[in-house]
Amino acid sequence: MAQETVLPNATGASPLMPRYDQIFPTLTPGEIDRLRPYGTIRHYEDRDTLFETGEASCGLFVILAGHVAITQRDGLGHVVPIVEEGPGQFLAEVGQLSGRPALVDGRALGAVDVLLIPPDHLRRLLIGEADLGERITRALILRRVNLIQSGAGGPVLVGPATSNSILRLQNFLTRNGLPHHVLDPSADPEAGDVVARYAPAAEDLPLAIFADGTVIRQATEEAIAAKLGMIASGARDRIYDVAIVGAGPAGLATAVYAASEGLSVLVFDERAYGGQAGASARIENYLGFPTGIAGQALTGRAYVQAQKFGAEMMIPCPVKSLDCTNASSTFALVIDDGAPVCARSVVVATGARYRRPDIPPLATFEGRGVWYWASPIEAQLCAGQDVILVGGGNSAGQAAVFLSGHVKSVKMMIRGDDLADSMSRYLIDRIAAASNIQLMRRTEIIGLSGQPEAWLERVRWREGRDGAETEADIRNVFLFIGADPATGWLAGCDVTIDKAGFILTGETPAKTGASPLQSSMPGVFAVGDVRSGSVKRVGGAIGEGAQVVAAIHRYLADHPMTPMAQESALAMRESRPEP
Template identity: 65%
Template structure:
C-alpha cells in the first residue's frame, strides 16, 4: 500500500514522407506485424487505385526519392525493383530492403508531403503508379477497405522508423545533458525518428566533436541527413532545417485556422476537415498538449484497457492529416488581427509569415503553472520537469523523486514514474485527493507501494547549481510551518494551469480574471453561441475556455461541437479556399 505522511501503440504521426519508410531496418521481414506493414497489393486493387495517380517510368539508377527532399507521393510498383537504402548525415549508407511489383512505398508523413527519410533507387527499368499526397488522401477516403489497409501500413512503417532510430537527425552529446533531453523530447513528442550518439563511447561521434571543437554550450551537435551540422539548435531551427514545417500556400485563405493541437484542436481539425472545410492548425511545441503527458488514460470512452495520451492524440493527428488538415509544428502564433477590410482574420507567425482564415478556433490550452520558487527557471531541464515521458523516467531510475500536484495528470505521472524510481514522494498542498482526482487513480496510487503521499505540504526552495543540476528541495508543512530538506535530483511539477492567451491581446476577445477566454456572450452583452467569443467568427474550445471541464473527453467533445458553429458562421455555401 502507498504510505501517507502528514506533512503505445501504433499511432505515431508525421513528419517525413515517404516512400522511404518502407522497411526499416535490416530485416523488415522480422517486423512483428510484417504482413500489415508491408502488404502486397493484388492486380484488382491496383486497378482501383489507377484513377488516383499516373504511370511514371524510371531507368536503371534513377532516384525515385531522396533523403531530406520532399517526395512526390506514394509509389505503387507495377514492374521492376526499387532498392531502399538509409543514409545519415555522417555518410553511412545501409541497405534496407528491396521492393518489387505489387508493393507500395510511403509512410505516414506522405499524407502531408514531408521530406523522405530514406533513398529509393531504380534497379533496372521500373514502372510505377505515382499517387500525389492530395490524391492519396482522396484514395483513403473513397476506397474504405483498401484505404484502411494502406493507412495501417503507413502508421506501422513510421512506428518502425521510430523504434529503429532510422532516418532523421543524429544527436551527438551526453545522454543526460539538458539540451540533449530538450531536443529528444521535441522529436519524440512529434513522432520523428532520430538517434543519439554519445561521444564518450562512439568513435564517429568523437571524431565529429574533434573536427568541430564545440564548446560545452554548442552541444549537442545535430547532424541532419544532408550533412548539415547544427550547434545546439532551437527546436524551430532544427525543424526548419529538416523540413518538418509545411509551407503556407501564398495567398491561401483557409475556412478555419486552429491555434493549438491538443485534444480540442485536433478534434476540431478532424471534424472540420472531414466535413469539407479547409483547415490549418498551428502549435508552438508538439501535438497532444498537456494530454500528451498522460502516461495512461483509463477512463476515456472506448479504451477499457487504457491508452497513453501520446497514443490517443497521435491517432487524432494522423486522422486530421488523412482528411487534409494542414498541421504546422512548431509555429508560434504571435498575434491575431481581427480588423481586416476583407473580413478575414490574420495570424502573425514567428517566422514572419501570415496565415489568413475566415474563422478562428482558439485551442491554445493551458500550461502547467510555475510556482513562485526562487531559481526555478535555472533548474528547468536540469532536474525540474513539467512532463513525464520515458526520457525523464530514464533519468529517475532507482532514485527518489518529488512530484507536486493532485490532479489526474499528476496521478498518472506518479504511477508511471513509480515503475522506474525507487520512491515517489507525491507532495499535495491540500489534505486529500478526492476533490481533484478520479477515484480509479486514487486507488491505483494507494495500491502502489513506492508512492508516498505527503499532504498539506508545498515545495518552497531548490538546492544545487544550475550547471550541475538539482541536488535537493526544501518542503514546508502548511499546518505547522516547519521546513525540511530532501536530497532529490528530479522534481516534477503538475500544478494548476495558466491559459496560453497572451497572443490574443488587443484583438477584442474578452478574457476572464484568470486570463481564460469567455464564450457565449458578445461584446455588447448579448447571447452568442456557446463556444463563440466576444468577436464574431472567433471561437474557443478546451482548457483555454473559461468554464470548460478541463478533461480530455470534454475537450474532444467541444472540438466536435464547434464545427456546427463554424458552419453556422461561414454559411451553408462556404466559399472554397483560395
C-alpha cells in the same frame, strides 16, 4: 563515401519484424486497378533513385514491376537496409500525406515500373476507397513507428546525453513523432570524432547532423524544424475557412471534423501536437480504450487523421497576435514579422500551461532536474532514484503511476488533504496500490539547491500542520500544479476573458446567432482547457472540438466571402513585408 549493404530479397521471405504483413502488405491486381485513377505510371532504370532521405517525396509509389531497395541513412555515412519491396507493394509513410521530406532512400533494383500517387490524390484515395484506405493508413502509421524506434531518417543529435539542450531536442522530436538518435561524446568514440571536427568549443554543442551531411551547431528546435520541412508552405497564399491555434485534443478534434466536412483548415502550435494530453504516459478513462492508451499514441492518430482529410499543419509555429481589424470578413494571424495568415474564422485551442511556483531558484534547474511532463526520456534519466512529484490532478496521477514503474520511490506532494476533489477514482486507487508512491498531504516545496548551471541536487519542503521542514538529496522534481491559460497573444483583440485569463464564451447577443463556444468576438471560438468553465478532461476537449464545427458552419454561412472581402483580406496580408 557511405558504404552500402545490398539488401537480400525479403519479398515472400519470413517476416523479421512483428506485424510484417500489416507494415508491408501486398495488393492484389484488382486492388491496384482501383488505385490507377489516382496516379500516373513512371519507369525507373536499374539503380535509379525513386526518393531520397531529406528530399521532398513525390507521394506514394505502388510497384507494378521490379523491386525497390529501401535503406536508412544518417549524416555519419551509415547505410542500413530495411526491406526490399516488389510487385503489389507500396512505398510511403505518413509524411507523404503532407508532402514532407522522405525519411529513407528508395533505389531501383533492375528496371522498375510504378504507379505514383501524389499527396493530394493520396488523401482522396484514403477517403474514397475505405477498405483499401484503412490498410494503407495502418501501414503508413506502423512504418513511422518503426522508423522512430530505429531512429532512421532523422537527425543525429550529438552532445552529452543528460545535457539540458539534448533533452529538450529529444523531447521536441519525440513529441512531434520524428525519428532521431543521440550520440554522447563521452561514451561513443565516433561521437567524439564528430565533436573534434565540428564542435571544438563546448558552446558549439549540441550538434544536429542530417542525412545530406548538413551540420547545425548550437542546434535549436526552430533550426531543426526548418531543416526537416515541418512547417507547411504556401499558407500565406490562400484564405482558410478556419485557423485553429493549438494542436492538443480539442484543436485536433476540430481539425478532423472541420476538414472531413470540406472546410479548409490550418492548424498552428508553437511546439508539438498533443498538448498536455500528448505527454500523458497512459490515459485509461477515455471512451473505447479499456486497457488505456498513451497520450502520444492517441493524439498522434488524430494528427494523421486530420492530415488525411486535408488539414494543413504549421508546427512548430507560434501565433504572436490576432488582428481583428477586418473581423467582418477575415482574421489575420500574425506569426512572424512578415505577411500574416488569413482565415475567415478562428478556433482558440491553446489550452493551459502548468504554473511555475515561486521557488528559488526554479528557473535555474528547468531541464536540469525540474520537469513539467513525465515521458520515457525523463523516466530513463531518473531510473532507480527517489523523485518528487507535485500536483493532485489527473495528469499528476498518470505521471505518478507511470514513474513508479521506473524509479525507486515517488513522493507525491499535494497542498490539500485528499485527491478526491481533483482526480479520477481509478487513479486514486492505482496510487494507493503502488507501494513506492508516498502521498504527502499539506506539503509544499520551499527550496531547491545545486551547483549553478548544473543538475538539481537537493530539495527542501514543508510538511503537515506543524510545518516541519525536511531537506533531502533529490535530483528530479515533476511539477503538475494548476494551470494558466495561453491567451496573452489575444491582447488587443476584442475577446473577453475572465479574472484568471480563460476565454468567456456564449455571452454574445443572441441576434448574432452565437454558439456556446463563441467568444465575445463573432467568428472567434474557444474550445478545451482555454475556455472558461470547460471540463478539464481529454474527452471534454475532444467533444468541444467536434461540437464547434457546426457553429463554424453557421458563422461562415452568415458571413459569405464576397469578392470585396477577399480583396480586403489580400490587401491586409500584402501590407506587411515578407520575412
